[in-house]
Amino acid sequence: MSAENVKVVCRVRPLNDKEKGEGGIICVKVPEEKTIQLLDGGKKSAGDDRTFVFDRTFDWNCTQRQVYDFAARPIIESVLRGFNGTVLAYGQTSSGKTHTMQGVIEDQEQRGIIPRMVNTIFEGVDAADEHIEFTVKVAILEIYMEKIRDLLDPSKDNLKVHEDKVHGIYVGDITEEYVTCEQDVFDIMRIGQENRSVAATNMNAHSSRSHLVFILSISQRNLHDLSVKVGKLYLVDLAGSEKVAKTGAAGSTLDEAKMINKSLSALGNVINALTDPKTSHVPYRDSKLTRILQESLGGNSKTCLIITASPSSYNEAETLSTLRFGWRAKQIKNVAKVNQERSVEELKMLLEKAERTIEEQKGRIRLLEETLRTNGITVPGGISKAPAAEAAAAASGMHHSKSEKTFSKPPKPEEEADEESEFLQLMEELYQKKAELKEQSEAITELNRHVQSVNEQQKTVEAENQILVNRIADLSVTCEQLQYERQEQLDTIQQLEASRKAVESELKVLQDSQKNLLAQISEKDKEIDSMAKAGAVPTIPEDRVADMPKVAAAGSSEIAKIREQLLGQEGASASEELAGSTDAAAAGGELSKQMHELQKFKLSALAQMEQLKKQNDDLRKGVYGKGDGAWAKEREAMLADMQREQEQVADLKVMLLEERKKAEDLKEMLKDGERPLRRKVSQLDRNLEQLTIMYHKLVSQNSGLKVECQVNDKKIQRKEQRIAQLERNLKEAKAKYEKLLQQCANLTNTVEHMYRTGTIAGMAGMGAGGAAAAGAGSSAGGGAIAPGSARRANIARPLKGGSHRVRRPTQAREMGEGGEGDESPFRGGITTITEEGDADGGDAADPEKRGAGA
Structure with missing residues (x-):
């Protein structure tokens, strides 16, 4: 290096x-x-x-x-x-x-x-x-x-x-x-x-x-x-x-x-x-x-x-x-x-080999030590002394007898020096083997640690995977629970919406009735004022005048009853307040009926006023035709009637003021009853807003889940299509493979038959056919792949050394026909077909080997 x-x-x-x-x-x-x-x-x-x-x-x-x-x-x-x-x-x-x-x-x-x-x-x-x-x-x-x-x-x-x-x-x-x-x-x-x-x-x-x-x-x-x-x-x-x-x-x-x-x-x-x-x-x-x-x-x-x-x-x-x-x-x-x-298998083999070598060296050392002791030579210090029994057990009887015969004579100084040098050399080899063994042991220990770390990583990954699976299950359960709660909230929202509409309609009816009552009272006031200014006192039938105190007393009793009912309902709960407001609305309706009676009375009073006006006109016309005495009597009677009617009108005004005060008190009581109702309506509105927000969130989550579901469905469809396509391709490949196997078998049988029964000229003529059969067999038998197929499939195809590939003639290569594409690696033992069509070596005379090559 x-x-x-x-x-x-x-x-x-x-x-x-x-x-x-x-x-x-x-x-x-x-x-x-x-x-x-x-x-x-x-x-x-x-x-x-x-x-x-x-x-x-x-x-x-x-x-x-x-x-x-x-x-x-x-x-x-x-x-x-x-x-x-x-x-x-x-x-x-x-x-x-x-x-x-x-x-x-x-x-x-x-x-x-x-x-x-x-x-x-x-x-x-x-x-x-x-x-x-x-x-x-x-x-x-x-x-x-x-x-x-x-x-x-x-x-x-x-x-x-x-x-x-x-x-x-x-x-x-x-x-x-x-x-x-x-x-x-x-x-x-x-x-x-x-x-x-x-x-x-x-x-x-x-x-x-x-x-x-x-x-x-x-x-x-x-x-x-x-x-x-x-x-x-x-x-x-x-x-x-x-x-x-x-x-x-x-x-x-x-x-x-x-x-x-x-x-x-x-x-x-x-x-x-x-x-x-x-x-x-x-x-x-x-x-x-x-x-x-x-x-x-x-x-x-x-x-x-x-x-x-x-x-x-x-x-x-x-x-x-x-x-x-x-x-x-x-x-x-x-x-x-x-x-x-170095793979794990290789390291194990090296370790076993080193252990065998060390055992052999130990046995040899024990034998040499026993030999040295037998001849009276002291073993150098620092070397472990093996017992005689162990040395005898390690050495065979033949070695022992041979050592006795060899060292029966006194050793010479040259022999002692050679033996000592050999012994030292053996000890050095032993130390080297021990060092190698130590290195191999360390390497194995390192590999074991690596394998242990890989196993721990695998366990960690599996645990994380299980945690993720549990989380997915929990999320699915939570999603179902949220959907159920969302449905319940939708039902609650619908019920609250219906209740709110009913309360609003009742409140509107009460407000309309209150407005109508106030309008009627104001109209009555205006009419009475206009009548007082005009000085006309309508003639009221005696039966109606006698009934008016009764009507007023009845109205007063009704108003007293309504007031007692409203005062008794102040400490009730929210639902009882709502029911009390409904009773107050009923009392208001009764009061409106009484006001309607008053309006009818007013209309009758107006009609009487018109009649009195006509009578007045008639009286004025009759002044010129009657005497003063008769006119004076009639005038006094009329003034007395007018006085009585004015007193009655004054009494009616007092009654009207009392009724107005009662109406105002009733209005205040109605307002006091509306406050808790309004608070409850506002609370319901806030709850409705919160439920609406939660509803929109759930809708958005649901839409996201639907989108993910659609995407996953499309992925599954594409994968299913891909799997179907691969299955079709696999079927086609299997069909082609079986066809090639059949062709290979037919060609092999034909070549074997022709080698067994044909002449030498026929065998020479079949050289090219043998090469073609070998090429077909290699492509069908798994030794090679069609040009470019391994690259497209990207599948590792190991090549064995010593394989002989069928080669085309040199003329085909020079013409650029891509002869190399048909050169495929074969397993060992396949015969090489030369350019002339003859087999290499001595296989030409052996039909069985010819058949194996084809």
Whole structure:
């Protein structure tokens, strides 16, 4: 686990048409495979400051295969061993970074590092032992405008970078697709390339506007010792540094160029800080790019930096800057280590192995101590002396007799020295084993504590879940109780509303009757006053005059009764006060009847007054025809009658005043009876307002519950639809699976029959059919998945080492028919079908093995 420098590889591309049109000439020279010189004006070198030495320098005549074999293949092989690896491509825009990293996927010669890496990984899986199980995951992201965007799920456009002790530095919530063959990776690469941000500039028609990061995780599990190794590979295609004067960027493209140059500047600052011994702080957090590459630059990773440069003098300044960047990066040192995770099963196995070794060492030590004592050699101090009986029980009779024969003779000094050195070596081994045992015990104790803490957390979560369930049950019961109480309150509100309306109607009737009574009394007063002013005394019939005292006495008695009833009801309760007010209303009605009689009497008095007026007129007319004596008698009689009538009117006024006073007293008594009634009505109004507020709250809560219920119903409907769709898909998949099984069985039977009964020519002609049968069997038997199906379903399909995948002829690959899509990992023991159709090894002569391969 020693420190090693970052590997830096320089690649120079050929001149392009634009550089030739600008009159640019070649300004770089590659005198050796590790050296590159930047010429001054394309003629000669300007000194040592323009000569750079890297791990390897490739000129414009190199191939993609050469760059991959030197720069990337060792990193990828290290990832298969459990290390972290990183390959970066850095350079100015249009210098060939994307061509180096990706290239043309369908072209065998122009493929870049990423497609070739895929083949290397699956070849390593095939070459591994059968007891090693692999799981491969792929993720693609881009850093665009300082935002991390998932290219497999473009809706995730602002992911965050996290760090912890278990995973290290990672991007949270990123989409990781499980892959089982090369074609799955190529399909994912095409999706990521389609979603990547590109734009046209003056220097590149397909300029990358973001940093592309291709992340591949390989987890391998040893089925024998249950150990787990995890290797992670970062393949980074950086966006090119730009000069606005050359690219002609404007608008959004200019903003992108600013952010690209800013992140590349942050990367340069990190490299400067790592190579400067005086700097104690490394600014990894200045950019999302440097944060993701923190382990790749100065951390736990094997890193290779590929710098791409233009050979044209038109880009001489940018080329010099790129070469200096690579020279500084070469000074960075990384310390890479295998990412091995020990499972509980593995730790148990190691503990059992250590215990067995310790027991063996103890038995050997006891045997040696007994041998030393037998030969008269004193055991050194500090060593536990085992009893002779225990040593005899531990050692067999054969060992004992052998030791006696061996040491029957006196030992020589050389033998004693050898035995002592051997004994000390054994003791040292024993101490080492004890230390290892102690470490393993501590690890197991730590794991037990971790398991206990996890169990406690689980119990806590279950308890919280139970508490929440109980709360939900209590809330449901409370909700039902509130609904019941709300219904009761609604009924109470309706009853109170009806009572209030009845009381209001009764109060209104009393007020109307009181107003009518007052109006009648005032009218009587006015009429009496007008009659007094006119001096006319109406003639009242004697029977009515005789009855008036009786009527007045009856009215007085009635008023006295009403007054006694009102005084007797003052100390009653609220309900009795309400009943008393009703009796007072009845007494008022009786009084109104008496006033009605008075009004009738008034009308009759008015009629008599009219009659008296007529008689007066007749008398005036008769004055001229009668004598004075008769007139005087009549006048005296009339004056006497008038006097009597005036006395009667005066008596009536007195009676009227008394009645008015009684009416006022009755009015006051009615007012005193209204006060508790009004207080009760106001209290009922307040209660009604409170009940109304509670009603509105309950209505709002009920509406909220209804909305939640509707939302939950819709969710349930959507889930039911989804379940139904999944069930249909499952039925279709089962039908296809059964069909494929049937086809596989038919093909297997056919191949077995033809191998048993056919000729050699027929067997050779069936080579291609055997390959097709093997492909069908792999897809139906569970060893492989149709291209892209594992990615869509995102289901982990472990690959076993040593599997041999059926390969198509080379011509089909070169035609770009996607031959890799049919390469599926198989279980161990499956025969490889070569391009000529013959089986590898000696299985061709064995029909049973032929059938197993098909």
